[in-house]
Amino acid sequence: MSADSPWLTDEQQRVWRDWLQATALLPVALHAQLQADSDLSFPDFEVLSELSEVEGRQMRVGDLARALQWERSRVSHHVKRMEARGLVRREECASDGRGAQVVVTAGGRRSIERAAPGHARTVRRLMFEPLSAREVALLGEVLSGLVSRLREEDERPR
Amino acid sequence: MSADSPWLTDEQQRVWRDWLQATALLPVALHAQLQADSDLSFPDFEVLSELSEVEGRQMRVGDLARALQWERSRVSHHVKRMEARGLVRREECASDGRGAQVVVTAGGRRSIERAAPGHARTVRRLMFEPLSAREVALLGEVLSGLVSRLREEDERPR
């Protein structure tokens, strides 16, 4: 698979491997930190972060899905598990009978407050502090280009 | 969570979001391409790639795990599923009674041969071709630094 078709140059090959490695290992590191400081998984943390940023610490399922860029059903499943662990609560929505509000519980709030500082520190330590300002800027450009290509790709009728 | 503790600068915030986005969307794009050309998932593809590179297209479970940097049990589960779909076969190992060889079947070989060119094209198109040589080089440096920090992190007694 390396000689027959034009695969990747050696350098590209190295970069690609490192990309795969990094994208595999970073979640592991973040998960480990979250577990050390709290009982949250990374997805739990994302949900609670999003909810914590709004007035009342609650949000409709669909809005949460849009904010996180998750599928609705993923939110639904995940919220169910989080509810079972007492991190959030579901409430009926007054204005729309179909709707559901996801509300952070006191326990959920405690968890994310315990987890957040270490999480921030870990992201900074692993990802940003070792980079120069120029590197951060360039990485940003590369990633934002990549993201926009990936979004097009995603929209694309197949 | 943004004002109280020193979280991330606005720029870092943006880069971080794009990182998360990119690492979420790229697998989706690769998966879509693989499904279009073959019946393989990305992990299937990784397994078959690794196996295809060695003499006899077969490997011990543990060696496969090391090559892919997967947990043994992940390999075991995954190989079982692939075996059910006729992509690989397990064989007893002659030299070590505990061991098992994972062998690519004819069907597995057909699948990866159908999938590989499109996969390579997709990686190049999305990841590399839009980047300048300098960007590739810099991305490479950033990633390899990140990977080595993550590896240390992973070793670290906790």
Add this chain to the structure above:
DNA sequence: CCAAGATTGGTGATGTGTCAATCACTTCGC
């Protein structure tokens, strides 16, 4: 008003990944 269609959220099935435990075999120290 009301039937048709869209939207919201949830469910079950399936595939995937981790962890802890287990089983079978090998190796090592005596």
Add this chain to the structure above:
DNA sequence: GCGAAGTGATTGACACATCACCAATCTTGG
């Protein structure tokens, strides 16, 4: 040789993600 420890691989339980589908509700054109 032989028991203890180590190693290779599998398993089961669970967390997570996606997909296809469904029920309830809302909205809208006639």
